[in-house]
Amino acid sequence: MSFTQFNLDSRLNAAIKRAGFIKPTPIQTSAIPLALAGHDLIGTAQTGTGKTAAFVLPILQKLLKVPGKRTRALIITPTRELAEQIHQTIGLFSTGTKIRSVAIYGGVGANPQIEALRRGAEIIVACPGRLLDHMQNKHANLGTIETLVLDEADRMLDMGFLPDIKRILRQVPKQRQTMLFSATFPQEIVQLASQTTNNPKRVSIGIVRPAHTVDHTLFPVPHHLKKQLLIRILDQTDTKSILIFTRTKHRAQNLLKKIKRTKYKVTSLHGDRTQGQRRQALNGFKNGKYQIMVATDIASRGLDIDGISHVINYDMPATADAYIHRIGRTGRAQRTGEAYTFMTPDDLVLVQKIEKIMKEKLPKKTLSDFDYTVPKPENQQKPRKRQPRTVTSQR
Ligand code: ADP
Ligand code: MG
Numbered sequence: 001m002s003f004t005q006f007n008l009d010s011r012l013n014a015a016i017k018r019a020g021f022i023k024p025t026p027i028q029t030s031a032i033p034l035a036l037a038g039h040d041l042i043g044t045a046q047t048g049t050g051k052t053a054a055f056v057l058p059i060l061q062k063l064l065k066v067p068g069k070r071t072r073a074l075i076i077t078p079t080r081e082l083a084e085q086i087h088q089t090i091g092l093f094s095t096g097t098k099i100r101s102v103a104i105y106g107g108v109g110a111n112p113q114i115e116a117l118r119r120g121a122e123i124i125v126a127c128p129g130r131l132l133d134h135m136q137n138k139h140a141n142l143g144t145i146e147t148l149v150l151d152e153a154d155r156m157l158d159m160g161f162l163p164d165i166k167r168i169l170r171q172v173p174k175q176r177q178t179m180l181f182s183a184t185f186p187q188e189i190v191q192l193a194s195q196t197t198n199n200p201k202r203v204s205i206g207i208v209r210p211a212h213t214v215d216h217t218l219f220p221v222p223h224h225l226k227k228q229l230l231i232r233i234l235d236q237t238d239t240k241s242i243l244i245f246t247r248t249k250h251r252a253q254n255l256l257k258k259i260k261r262t263k264y265k266v267t268s269l270h271g272d273r274t275q276g277q278r279r280q281a282l283n284g285f286k287n288g289k290y291q292i293m294v295a296t297d298i299a300s301r302g303l304d305i306d307g308i309s310h311v312i313n314y315d316m317p318a319t320a321d322a323y324i325h326r327i328g329r330t331g332r333a334q335r336t337g338e339a340y341t342f343m344t345p346d347d348l349v350l351v352q353k354i355e356k357i358m359k360e361k362l363p364k365k366t367l368s369d370f371d372y373t374v375p376k377p378e379n380q381q382k383p384r385k386r387q388p389r390t391v392t393s394q395r
Contacts, residue, residue: 006032009064012057015093025050030203031179032058040197041179045205047328051181052089055149060090062147063099063122073123074142074172075149076165078156079298080105080127080275081282086151087125099123104140106130107275114139128156128164135171142171150196153182153189154321162192169196183328184321214327216339218351218364223344224376227258230314232370233340234292239264241285241308244294245326247315252294255314259292266292297322305329313341320353 003016003024024032027045035041035058045051059073077083087103094101102116104126110133117124117139124131124140134140148169150156156165178197182189185204193200221229234242246252249270259266267281267290285293286305297317308330317323323341330337341362343351355361366372 001029006036006057006061008057008061009097011064011096012060012093015095016057018095019092021053025054027051027203027205028054028057030205031055034201034203035177035179036061038177040177040200041203042193042197042200043179043181043203044183044185045181045203047183047325049205051151052086053093055151055179055181056086056089056093059123059147059149060094060097060099064097069120069122070144071121071124071141072144073147073149074145074168075123075125075151076128076131076156076168077125077151078127078159078161080107081278082152083125083127084279090123090125101125104131104134105275106133107278110134128161128168132164132167135168142168143173145172145176147177148172148179148196150178150180150192153180153192154184154186155325157188157192162188165192183325214330214337214339216327216341216358216362218341218343218362220343220364220366222372222376223346225372225374226314226342226344227255228374229342229367229370230255230312231259231262232367233312234259234262234264236367237310239291241288241305242292242310242312243285243305243308243329244292244312244314245317246294246296247318249296251315252296256294259294264292265290266294268294269298270296271298297326308337310338310340313339316341316343316347316350320350320357323350323354324357 001024003013003021008016027043027049031041031043031054035055043051043054055075063072075086077086083103083105087101090099090101100119100121101123102113102121102125104113104124106127106129110130113130113134117134131140135142150165156162178200180193180197180200219229219233230244244255246255249272252268252270253272256266256268267284269278269281273281281290281293282305284290311327311330313323313326317326327337327339330339351362
């Protein structure tokens with residue numbers, strides 16, 4: 001199978017070549033012909049399998065085949081980083097055409113987006129909240145949309161975007177093509193799919209399991225020795241590109257400070273950082289300025305960062321799904337990667353769940369030169385006052 005079999009516009013074929021894509025991935029092989037034929041689609045495939053091109057190429061083909069200067073495609077995605085990434089992919093594939101795309105998301109000034117919308121864009125890539133703002137202020141008009149994509153649908157529901165999505169959909173013509181992509185397919189997605197798609201074709205690649213190119217290792221460790229163990233592991237690892245996940249943004253910030261005191265170049269990505277800081281962190285991590293990025297789960301879905309060698313779950317993820325998404329950041333597009341997970345006695349149940357999904361027991365590793373018996377320091381043994389619950393996001 002090669003891309004030429006899709007009979008795409010020659011400009012798209014040239015761009016595919018420039019991108020270095022030689023063979024379509026399995027999800028692309030199945031989804032692209034169906035999308036080109038105008039079918040509604042529900043696509044499930046694990047992360048890193050090439051879902052973006054699977055919807056971007058058919059959209060561009062459709063726009064090139066029957067030209068028209070109005071907003072014709074809407075792609076809704078959960079995070080700002082993803083919106084930016086998809087927008088860039090569109091830019092890459094549409095080089096040499098007149099197709100314009102605009103990325104709409106919060107955390108940055110609205111004016112440049114309003115300007116871009118005013119100048120006109122055939123494709124809008126948007127996060128729900130900011131798009132609604134632009135719709136309310138009449139800066140975005142969705143009345144001419146022909147193709148709708150819901151990317152990372154499961155993630156959007158997790159993040160509580162369902163009401164926003166429903167409000168957006170009320171303004172999108174019913175007569176349209178809809179493609180819904182999701183890494184997992186729980187009941188809520190089934191429902192969303194039945195509400196948004198019409199006679200959809202299902203495209204699902206394998207069961208949702210982490211890339212086979214990832215090796216998983218559990219590191220049993222008492223809670224109070226996590227930091228020391230992490231530093232020891234970093235010292236024994238080729239620290240070119242390591243993504244470390246913590247449970248909360250507070251813990252991410254603490255760990256960042258600790259690693260900063262070592263020789264490693266480190267940054268962080270979490271919900272307390274401004275959009276500018278998040279972009280700077282991500283770019284610096286991508287281009288090698290930082291060897292290590294400490295992140296919360298906002299970084300775990302869909303982000304495409306090349307060449308991450310290690311994902312370290314400093315804190316166990318909250319669910320088995322979250323585990324799969326986190327380690328989907330490594331071993332992408334046939335590269336190999338390592339997934340290290342710190343495991344305290346509290347994490348046993350979750351580990352068993354993950355092993356069930358993986359259909360294998362994950363190997364455990366202890367470092368022979370690390371003292372696991374160091375007791376908790378006195379001051380940490382005192383019962384701490386419980387932190388009051390806050391309504392703000394912990395991520
Ligand atoms: P997903 O949305 O399924 O998580 P992406 O669309 O982000 O995956 O693609 C993951 C990575 O694979 C990206 O770096 C992308 O450029 C690359 N990729 C996608 N399709 C191909 C292909 N046909 N050949 C080579 N690399 C590809
Ligand atoms: Mg994706």
